[in-house]
Amino acid sequence: MIAIEHLTKRYGSTTVVDDVSMVIERNSITVIVGTSGSGKSTLLRMVNRLVEPESGRVLIDGRDTAHEPAHLLRRRIGYAIQGHGLFPHRSVAENIATVPHLLGWEPARIRSRVTALLEALQLDPAVFARKYPHQLSGGQQQRVGVARALAAEPEVLLMDEPFGALDPIIRDKAQDDLLDIQRRFATTIVLVTHDIDEAFRLGDRVAVMSAGRLLQYDRPEVLLKHPADTLVARMTGLSDRAMRLLALTTAGEAVVPGASDGPGVASSASLREVLCELIWRGVDSANVVDAAGAPLGRLTIATILAHGRPS
């Protein structure tokens, strides 16, 4: 639903984004990953026209984004950045209500939307609606930033390193929450990060950029098994690609009928987690159980290792 066609951006003699084209599916999470200076943030900001391209265009649902005033376009697109940029002089509720206000929603609708979003992000509305940004912790501020971006029910959500400033423990939870939100609101999310693990964890498809060029854009397994060039291979990790590949599959997806006398593992656990558990315990196989505890089958080390290979 978002078609990026030959976008190019130059600053002086430096080409920051070089003829990038990609198509982003509706109701998916696309992650753009690259080192700093790769042009990923600039590319993202060309989607909502915070940066105007030299050449090329962006089509959302077939309509060229250049054909309407930029600030009106942005009211239909959610935008969450690393510094979150919460307005210090407005309460949490007022912050979240910003775009609905700009769009002229009725007060009742705005209020119920704010409450719904706060609950969705596990912030008690009774406690947090009236607080001010400086009274919140870093993690809470980040969640309010996401809520604000989703307030006007946008179909597209753009996120620029949204989890960069969080502690590793909170970051995992925040990533889980994002997956949850995407499922719940069916938003199309485009996310920029420099963390390849985050990209593989969140992305349905991952775009690898370097020096302004799009090197490869595909599902994570494809990037791992068939990297387009050595640059992509290096970025996705040469020394631990097997582990990364294992992290992409869950126990439930790889389970084989049978029973084992080993420990039980959840079906939602990744194969990498299961492997580590087996190594730690010094056993060869495990029982896979579902969320209720019912047995689904078993996994042996041999099965797991087979999943870790490209063929």
Place this chain on the structure above:
Amino acid sequence: MRIAAGVLRCAALTLLAAFLLRPQSFAPLFAPLTQYGAPPIYDQGNLLALALAHVGTVLVATAASAVVAVALGILVTREQGAEFLPISRAIVNIGQTFPPVAVLALAVPLVGFGEKPTLIALFAYGLLPIFENTMVGLRSCPAAVLEAASGMGMSPRERLFRVEVPLAMPLILEGIRLSTVINVGTATLGSTVAAKGLGEVIIAGLLSNNAAFVLQGGLATGLMAMLLYDAIAMIERRVCRTVRVT
């Protein structure tokens, strides 16, 4: 501390009001300072009228300079006005070295004596603190907040009035407060060019060697300046209660 300040505030206001409304009741206090039977209380004009004229001049001039200074401050911090930024800073620096009395003295040949040169001098001198603070306030807006505002779909004008100006408001009000207090002082000098104000009382005292007059004028002006300073500080606290730029 808050309560002490509140008590002082009320006391000052009551004192000033009492003096302006019933000046003669203070006569016994000032009598020891006079010599040869000179009048202890200023009697060449209505004290209340003078005080009101003084405050009026200050408020009119400050309001006018606030409007112009904030507008100029906004203009200079926009993209289109960026090339005027270095010269603005230079003007602010140069302007602050001009003593207020010189500005007043130089306004007289332009418009004559009376209220007009005082208003012009107050307006011109009051521009600088407000202009400088507006510039600094608008430019110290955190970049992430501005980016978020644009990214959310605010037009440049909406961004200016809903985000940038509210966040700069504490500094702007601080500049207005500074300007007001300086203006109360300069307005007292306005009496040397025949403007109506409390300076008249002080100058009459100096001319006729009447220490009582000088003290009355001095205390009344001092109290007025303090009360205005305090009043604007209260407005600042009320308006900017929530702004805490981390």
Place this chain on the structure above:
Amino acid sequence: MSVLGVPVGQPRSARATARAARIDRLGILLTLLGATALVLLPFVVLKANRIAPGDPRALVEVLPRWAALGTEALLVLVAAVALGVARARARLAAALAGIVAVALAVAHAAALLTPPGNAVVRVAPGAGFWLLASALGLMAADAIARLRPGPAMRVLALAAFLAVAGLALAHGTFDSLSIMREYAVNADRFASEAQRHIALALGSLGAAVLLGLPLGILAHRVPRLRPAILALLNIVQTIPAIALFGILMAPLGLLAAHVPWAAAIGIRGIGAAPALVALFLYSLLPIVANTVAGLRQVSPAALDAAHGMGMTPWQALARVELPLALPVILTGVRIVLVQNIGLVAIAALIGGGGLGTFIFQGIGQTAIDLVLLGAIPIVVLAFSAAVLLDALVEALDRGRR
């Protein structure tokens, strides 16, 4: 991306060419001001005597044809530079040339309009001259701001400017101008009042530093006292100058009347004493506040290291804290000096002397030239003090980095 929307990282040449291609908008403003000044406003005002209202005269009316045409041609050239040339040095050179030309023009015009031997006729610079000079001055200031000179350069430029102006004045170039005529009449008084003025400003500053520095250190060391001290000084600061002078007159007069040695050392109810005390009080807040702020921004790590090396608190203060706080403290000194140079002018009202006497006498006699005789030196003094102290602060700051 910076707030102003100028893309960061764009190489300088691209920006410079982009700017050179357009007409400079400040140049447009200045050209309009200059043109208005030249065409619509009087260049000089010819007065029959020092207090008469006077006849406005334009530039072309007062200078001989070749001089007028030459000056106007030069000004048109300067305007062209202001509009089209982007290089700051060229703009500065053009502005300075314009200032010199205009100054010489007004001096020459005054000399021409004054009948020889006539000491009564006065030729004063008109509104047109002032506006033109201001526009040229703005152009120079803008060019200097763009060049971003270092502190040594700025002091040198100031010295050069003062030297040139001083030489021109001493040489008698401007002698026919009304302001210099007033000076001629009041020459010795001018010298003594100027000395008085500087003495009062520096004296009160010195006293304030002597008391304010320890007070500031105290306020920093004992945080409980800080709000009270600062609040008290703030209250003093809001009292208008003339009011404070007035309020001090009574107690000082009483002191002089009842304490013999006070009168002996010169304390009186009027004159320099109340002015000095008032100025001293006004100077306290900036010194104390800046001392506190300066000490606060000393890095805790440096202080820690000093203590760790075995310095006593006093040694740490003298060798580490104060030197590191010095730039901020000196900024306070600069604020006070500039403020005091202005406030001393008001002291003239209570008999304190100083250049303000000319200002108030001029107001009383409606002799504007006398007012200018007092006001212009005050502005020059304040400006010089600001430049010198700013340069000192910046030099110290740079030395630290």
